[in-house]
């Protein structure tokens with residue numbers, strides 16, 4: 001999809017225009033390669049993953065830029081599998097996974113200390129030159145391989161031409177509590193948005209995207225039947241962060257459980273999700 005207006009969408013490939021009664025925008029977000037790819041078919045995705053795997057095997061010095069959940073999980077997986085690599089995480093703020101519970105950040109910090117993963121706090125990646133990473137504070141770190149784990153960017157370029165007034169400063173689509181797109185001037189009743197693309201102030205999770213999808217379906221049926229619309233209530237969700245296969249953190253509001261049980265839970269959830277998608 002290349003462009004949308006209030007009445008139709010235009011496809012990228014052939015400029016075909018499709019009119020709609022209802023439109024649901026679920027274009028999500030992009031993440032730096034190799035974590036989440038756009039427009040890549042499964043066969044080439046497999047080849048690309050293999051290439052990345054080979055690079056990882058060969059690299060001695062690995063730098064992970066970003067100490068959010070993705071950076072933490074990645075560093076943990078690498079340190080568990082490969083014992084002789086120098087791993088450094090560069091984190092912009094003064095703690096890991098800063099939007100999470102303090103106990104969660106502390107547990108991850110101690111885990112990495114034990115595993116001899118170096119964490120550089122309060123510094124920002126500037127450039128990669130002669131196999132060295134340079135930060136804004138002029139720290140120089142040897143790096144054969146870098147992973148960018150600096151968060152998501154919204155896939156909303158198709159809004160730019162005609163609907164940019166429904167985008168916030170982070171290019172997220174602004175929605176009301178019924179998930180209809182809305183700005184200060186107007187609400188578009190028959191256009192909904194869900195998932196990572198929305199401006200809802202919560203952790204961007206598949207769990208939340210699925211709940212929003214159910215609300216949108218209910219609301220489309222309600223609009224057809226002139227019934228009141230359902231609200232999407234953003235709630236804290238149980239989050240399980242893996243620290244390799246045998247360690248992890250389960251977090252729900254202020255409750256934090258660490259160790260083997262969260263690790264097994266994460267494996268179970270991932271397995272269940274894969275089975276669900278396969279069927």
Ligand SMILES: Cc1cc2nc3c(=O)[nH]c(=O)nc-3n(C[C@H](O)[C@H](O)[C@H](O)COP(=O)(O)OP(=O)(O)OC[C@H]3O[C@@H](n4cnc5c(N)ncnc54)[C@H](O)[C@@H]3O)c2cc1C
Pocket residue numbers: 001002026027028029030031035036037038039070155158194195196197204205206207208209
């Ligand atoms: C490394 C990583 C680990 C994660 N782990 C977890 C986890 O453990 N638990 C959890 O709940 N969440 C997790 N998440 C978050 C989760 O992946 C997202 O919240 C979820 O995928 C959002 O779903 P979505 O449908 O909104 O967007 P997406 O999954 O991004 O899907 C959007 C789709 O729209 C397509 N698209 C984009 N632009 C266009 C366009 N112009 N026209 C047509 N199609 C378009 C894209 O190609 C994509 O297929 C993780 C994310 C990452 C990156």
